[in-house]
Amino acid sequence: MKALKIPLIREGTVIDHITAGQAVNVLRILGIPGTQSSTVSVAMNVKSRLVKKDIVKVENRELDPHEVNKIALIAPKATINIIRDYKVVEKHKVKLPKEVVGIVRCSNPTCISNAREPVKSRFTVITADPPRVKCYYCEREPEDIADRII
Amino acid sequence: MNFKDKDIISIKDFSKQEINGIISYAKKMVPYAKGEKKTELLKGKVMSSLFFEPSTRTRLSFESAMNRLRGRVIGFSDPGGTSQKKGESLADTIRMADSYSDVIVIRHPQEGAARLAAEFADAPVINAGDGAGHHPTQCLLDLFTIHTEKKNIEKTKIVLLGDLKYGRTVHSLAYALSLYGAEITFVSPPSLKMPKEVIAECQEMGVEPTQTSQLEKAIKDADVLYATRIQRERFPDAEEYNRVVGSYIITNELLEQAPNELIVMHPLPRITEIDPEVDTTPHARYFTQAFNGVPIRMALLSLILGERL
Numbered sequence: 001m002k003a004l005k006i007p008l009i010r011e012g013t014v015i016d017h018i019t020a021g022q023a024v025n026v027l028r029i030l031g032i033p034g035t036q037s038s039t040v041s042v043a044m045n046v047k048s049r050l051v052k053k054d055i056v057k058v059e060n061r062e063l064d065p066h067e068v069n070k071i072a073l074i075a076p077k078a079t080i081n082i083i084r085d086y087k088v089v090e091k092h093k094v095k096l097p098k099e100v101v102g103i104v105r106c107s108n109p110t111c112i113s114n115a116r117e118p119v120k121s122r123f124t125v126i127t128a129d130p131p132r133v134k135c136y137y138c139e140r141e142p143e144d145i146a147d148r149i150i
Numbered sequence: 151m152n153f154k155d156k157d158i159i160s161i162k163d164f165s166k167q168e169i170n171g172i173i174s175y176a177k178k179m180v181p182y183a184k185g186e187k188k189t190e191l192l193k194g195k196v197m198s199s200l201f202f203e204p205s206t207r208t209r210l211s212f213e214s215a216m217n218r219l220r221g222r223v224i225g226f227s228d229p230g231g232t233s234q235k236k237g238e239s240l241a242d243t244i245r246m247a248d249s250y251s252d253v254i255v256i257r258h259p260q261e262g263a264a265r266l267a268a269e270f271a272d273a274p275v276i277n278a279g280d281g282a283g284h285h286p287t288q289c290l291l292d293l294f295t296i297h298t299e300k301k302n303i304e305k306t307k308i309v310l311l312g313d314l315k316y317g318r319t320v321h322s323l324a325y326a327l328s329l330y331g332a333e334i335t336f337v338s339p340p341s342l343k344m345p346k347e348v349i350a351e352c353q354e355m356g357v358e359p360t361q362t363s364q365l366e367k368a369i370k371d372a373d374v375l376y377a378t379r380i381q382r383e384r385f386p387d388a389e390e391y392n393r394v395v396g397s398y399i400i401t402n403e404l405l406e407q408a409p410n411e412l413i414v415m416h417p418l419p420r421i422t423e424i425d426p427e428v429d430t431t432p433h434a435r436y437f438t439q440a441f442n443g444v445p446i447r448m449a450l451l452s453l454i455l456g457e458r459l
Binding site: 108117118 | 239241259262263265282
């Protein structure tokens with residue numbers, strides 16, 4: 001039997017099928033670890049069938065699915081698994097909300113959202129997979145979302 | 151058609167029916183815009199005219215529109231004399247204007263500025279141009295001009311000429327003309343072609359624009375030739391600008407190839423695109439078009455302030 005690269009968790013949340021290389025950005029979007037003291041394990045470039053993926057495990061914390069959905073911006077195929085007593089009690093795919101606020105910076109340097117104004121960046125979702133978004137203010141569509149995570 | 155308190159940020163905020171309604175209402179405004187009839191429709195109302203960027207026609211026609219309706223105008227045409235110079239945010243400037251006026255007209259060099267202004271103002275906001283973004287009242291006055299001169303927009307054959315890559319006017323106009331199913335031809339130097347996204351938008355609405363660099367051929371059976379300025383500020387080097395700036399010049403000789411009824415439009419200012427000899431021909435409509443900014447803006451101010459003729 002092959003040993004697990006990162007151990008099973010008893011309670012908490014497992015984010016699986018993250019696009020390879022995006023685990024760190026996922027943590028940034030979710031503000032993890034932030035002020036929480038939960039143990040967080042990250043596995044990157046894990047082989048899964050024919051593709052590679054990243055996995056994030058957050059112990060003793062059940063992440064709010066609405067909050068986690070934002071990661072669909074960079075990991076549209078990710079799944080959220082809520083674990084209780086080592087068992088998956090809830091499992092669902094991430095679903096991009098209609099609007100994402102304060103996560104991505106606009107790629108247009110002359111967009112008003114990049115000026116010193118008291119507003120958060122705001123994007124309207126065009127398609128969920130592949131993730132395509134459009135700036136609410138200047139309507140530009142950034143091509144490189146992962147590089148523009150705030 | 152209820153526009154009371156509506157922000158006017160982009161031409162895409164309007165349906166075809168709404169545009170038709172505005173055009174038909176603006177026609178009623180023409181005698182008032184010319185000063186032939188008097189009205190006190192907006193007496194007691196105040197318009198903030200916030201121009202963070204230079205403008206001649208847009209600012210003057212908005213101010214004329216408000217004055218013709220007996221409203222009052224406050225504002226500035228140079229942000230140098232305002233607290234922006236001291237580093238005040240646009241949001242705070244808008245909050246002030248909002249408390250001093252009933253409607254805010256804003257031109258700003260940054261894209262999205264009008265949408266941001268609308269977030270911070272309770273009063274309706276009209277976008278008078280936000281950088282390379284939108285200029286909806288220009289588009290409405292262009293449609294008004296075509297409708298007035300050609301009696302309809304649906305069956306119009308229109309040639310859009312010049313800087314189709316960067317010009318916000320032609321992007322909005324191509325979208326709006328597609329709403330009507332007009333027949334559109336794009337003529338530009340190869341380096342200033344219409345962006346694919348704009349063409350895709352036209353196609354989504356069932357319009358298949360023709361693209362060419364041959365102006366003479368394009369105008370042979372056209373109803374409208376809409377020319378735009380090639381903007382020097384868009385070119386990183388002067389040599390490239392000089393190479394394309396003289397690509398297309400509208401002269402009387404060129405217009406001999408066109409039908410007698412063809413009209414020439416231009417959002418102005420023009421530099422070399424239209425030879426002044428064209429000004430006195432029956433083709434020229436760019437000065438009428440500039441005047442049309444007044445009735446269309448009168449109509450919009452009246453509608454969003456909820457006071458109808």
